[in-house]
Amino acid sequence: MKLNDTQLRQVDAQIKRLIQTDSYYGKIYREKGIEGIGSQEDFEKLPFSSKDDLRNAYPLGIQAVPDEEVVRIHSSSGTTGKPVIIPYTAKDVDDWAIMFARCYETAGITNKDRIQITPGYGLWTAGIGFQAGCEKLGAMCIPMGPGNTDKQLQMMVDLQTTVITATSSYALLLSEEINQRGIKNEICLKKGVFGSERWSEKMRNTIKENLGIELYDIYGLTEIYGPGIGINCEHETGMHYWDDYIYIEIIDPKTGRSVPDGEEGEIVITTLVKEGAPLLRFRTHDISRIIPGECPCGRKYPRLDIIKGRSDDMFKVHGVNMFPSQVEDLLQLVDGASSEYNVTIAHDDSKNKDIMIVTVEVEGRVDFEEAAAKIRNLFKSRIGVTPKITPVPVGTLPRSEKKTKRVTDYRFENQ
Numbered sequence: 001m002k003l004n005d006t007q008l009r010q011v012d013a014q015i016k017r018l019i020q021t022d023s024y025y026g027k028i029y030r031e032k033g034i035e036g037i038g039s040q041e042d043f044e045k046l047p048f049s050s051k052d053d054l055r056n057a058y059p060l061g062i063q064a065v066p067d068e069e070v071v072r073i074h075s076s077s078g079t080t081g082k083p084v085i086i087p088y089t090a091k092d093v094d095d096w097a098i099m100f101a102r103c104y105e106t107a108g109i110t111n112k113d114r115i116q117i118t119p120g121y122g123l124w125t126a127g128i129g130f131q132a133g134c135e136k137l138g139a140m141c142i143p144m145g146p147g148n149t150d151k152q153l154q155m156m157v158d159l160q161t162t163v164i165t166a167t168s169s170y171a172l173l174l175s176e177e178i179n180q181r182g183i184k185n186e187i188c189l190k191k192g193v194f195g196s197e198r199w200s201e202k203m204r205n206t207i208k209e210n211l212g213i214e215l216y217d218i219y220g221l222t223e224i225y226g227p228g229i230g231i232n233c234e235h236e237t238g239m240h241y242w243d244d245y246i247y248i249e250i251i252d253p254k255t256g257r258s259v260p261d262g263e264e265g266e267i268v269i270t271t272l273v274k275e276g277a278p279l280l281r282f283r284t285h286d287i288s289r290i291i292p293g294e295c296p297c298g299r300k301y302p303r304l305d306i307i308k309g310r311s312d313d314m315f316k317v318h319g320v321n322m323f324p325s326q327v328e329d330l331l332q333l334v335d336g337a338s339s340e341y342n343v344t345i346a347h348d349d350s351k352n353k354d355i356m357i358v359t360v361e362v363e364g365r366v367d368f369e370e371a372a373a374k375i376r377n378l379f380k381s382r383i384g385v386t387p388k389i390t391p392v393p394v395g396t397l398p399r400s401e402k403k404t405k406r407v408t409d410y411r412f413e414n415q
C-alpha cells in the first residue's frame with residue numbers, strides 16, 4: 001500500500017521539522033543529507049528506525065519538541081539492557097485517546113457501556129490508554145488495574161460491567177474463576193478487548209465459552225503511542241488500523257524491501273502527526289500482512305492480519321515461513337501430545353534438500369504412531385510442509401528455566 005498524497009506531505013513535514021531540531025533523528029537525517037521526500041521512492045530510501053536507536057538515545061534524545069511542550073513520558077522495558085523512553089505532547093496524548101475511542105467504537109462499544117480496565121497503570125502504556133479512550137468515548141471507566149480477583153469480580157457484578165479489557169492470560173483466569181464460582185448469570189459482560197499478543201485458539205475458545213462474549217484484538221506498541229492503533233471489527237477479518245495517524249508498510253525482514261499487499265513480512269510503522277517523538281519507518285519485528293480489498297463492514301481503514309509471530313522467531317523450510325507459535329497451536333489439537341517439542345532442521349546434501357524433524361513428547365496412554373500420524377497430517381494441512389515426527393515419552397526433552405530454544409537450524413551453522 002503506497003503513501004497517499006496527504007501522507008506523503010505529512011511525512012515530508014515530519015522530516016523537515018526533525019531536521020530543525022537537535023533530536024537524535026534530526027542529526028541522523030542531517031548527516032545523511034536527507035531534506036524531505038517527494039515520492040514513494042524517496043520514502044523507501046529513508047533509513048529504518050529501531051528499538052536500538054531508542055536505547056542509544058536514552059533517556060530523552062528522541063524528543064523533538066521543547067521541554068515545555070512535553071506533558072508525559074511512557075516507557076517500555078526491553079528483554080535486555082536499557083528501557084526506552086517516549087515523550088508525548090498534549091496533542092499526542094489526545095490523538096492517542098481519539099484512536100483508542102475509535103477502537104472501542106469499531107468493537108461496537110458506546111458511551112452507555114461500562115468498561116472495566118485490568119491492564120496495569122504506570123510507566124507503560126496499557127492501563128492509561130484503555131482509560132483515556134474510554135473517557136474520550138464517554139463510557140464509564142472502572143479503573144481497576146491488574147490483580148485482586150475477588151475485588152475484580154465484585155465490581156464486575158455490582159457495577160454490571162459490560163466490557164472487560166485485559167491481557168489474554170488474565171482474561172482466561174477471570175473467565176475460569178467466574179465459571180468455578182458459578183456467577184456467570186450475575187455478570188453482564190458482552191465484549192472483551194484484549195491486547196494483540198499472540199494467543200492460542202484454545203485460549204480464545206475457553207474465554208468465549210466461559211463468558212459468552214465477543215472478543216476484540218487491539219494492536220499497538222509503546223514506541224508508536226501504545227495500544228489502540230488498530231482493532232478488528234465484527235467481521236473478524238483482520239484489524240483495521242488508523243491510516244490518518246500511521247502509515248504501515250510490510251517488508252521482507254531479510255532484505256528490507258517492501259512486499260506487495262497480501263504478502264507476509266515485518267510490520268514497519270511511520271507516525272504521520274506525532275510531535276513528541278515522531279518515528280519514521282520503525283521496525284516492529286511483528287510479522288503479519290496487509291489484507292487487500294475492502295472489509296464487508298464498509299469501513300475504509302486498511303486492515304492488518306493478526307500478528308503471526310516475531311521476525312526473530314521465524315524459520316523457513318521448503319520456502320514456507322513458520323513460527324514456533326504455529327507448532328504450539330497445532331500440538332494443542334492432538335490428544336496426548338504435550339506442549340514440549342523441538343524442531344531440528346538440516347540439509348541433506350546427498351538429496352540436496354532440507355529435512356525437518358519434530359520431536360514431540362507424547363503421553364504413554366496414547367498410541368505413539370497414531371499421534372505422530374495426526375501431527376504430520378496437521379503440519380501438512382495447516383502449514384503446508386510434511387516433517388518427520390519423532391514421538392518421545394513425556395519428560396524426555398530438556399526443560400530450561402529460561403525461554404526454551406525450540407528450533408535448531410543446522411543449515412546455517414555449517415556455512
Ligand code: ZN
Nearest residue numbers: 233295297299
Ligand atoms: Zn471491518
